Amino acid sequence: MKQLNTQVDVNAPISQVWEALLDLSKYGEWNPFIYQVDGSCRLNEVVTVHMHISGKGFQQYRVKLTKIDEAAKAFYWLGHFHVRGLIDGDHRFELLRLPDGRTRVRQYELFRGILVPLVWNSYIVRHLLPCFEALNENLKAWCEHAPLPHALARP
Template sequence: MVKKSSYFRPLLPLLYLPAFTRNFWVGRLLGLEYMGLFLAGITVLMLVFYQLIPMKIYTEIEIQASDKQVWNLLTDFASFPHWNLFIRQISGSLSEGAQLTVHFQPPGTDIMIFRPTVITVEPNRKLRWLGHFLIPGLFDGEHSFIIEPLASDVYDGLRLRVRFIQQASFQGLLVPLLARRLNIDVRQGFEAMNQTLKTKAERIHQTTITSLNAQV
């Protein structure tokens, strides 16, 4: 059962904006308008900063498996509920321009549902999508998965080792309010998914190598 997410509870202080505005004008009447303008200026600068300079989360892990084996696991959306500890479910077409329905669950939080648009599909190399919360510019998240072959040696057409990179970039007016939780919860979710992907891919890779050796 999908619970209603509490992830955006930090946004509740926005409900106090009317009171803040009222106090600002009271401050003006008391001759403290410059302090109000200073605080307003700091707020505007923070909002501009998070619009122009995105918050980024980067994780990577080395996997003793082929790029194709990792890609097949990463794009087998139907199997996600059985092993993926962060992205619990994905539905939709794996093609550029398509919209996906993605169920995220960072550790210790409820499931959140986003509907990003796929912007890059490079088989065995890269998957990237971009999503928005309500409207563009409020909270935009770009999520990418990159597979980099590391080993120069090849066994029966399979590269033996890859680097798997999972990263995200967040921009928008709400990022300052969510930055701390994003950096903790989402990073932990990335790392949990990376480790489970590594375990499954290496198990498949070892089974494949054993089978190929048996045929020799």
């Protein structure tokens, strides 16, 4: 198993950041990576995630929402590259209230599958990591009511 990790500190209350992450219908207004989600934000719901991956173009995946924990402020989904076992991605958002009132967003993904070692550097680190970072930066700006630093994707 390999893990891709990112985080960002947002100058906004945890409730506001949590609301932005769970409002899947508004991702297209701020998210440069995941520009559309078809489906509802409910535990065990299977939704279609439409993504723009830098250097690779537009893709979509069906993912299952595996954890929505209001108390812990944790939101997870699990997706597969074509079929289970090739590349399985357990994508996670976890929020932490900082002592000064800001919110730390940890966005990371656990990757498993037979193709992961083959594509780790050439695809996952090279193409997905910048997408995670752009999402973080735009989420920060969105919650802080600042201009979005990354352009929004449109197919």
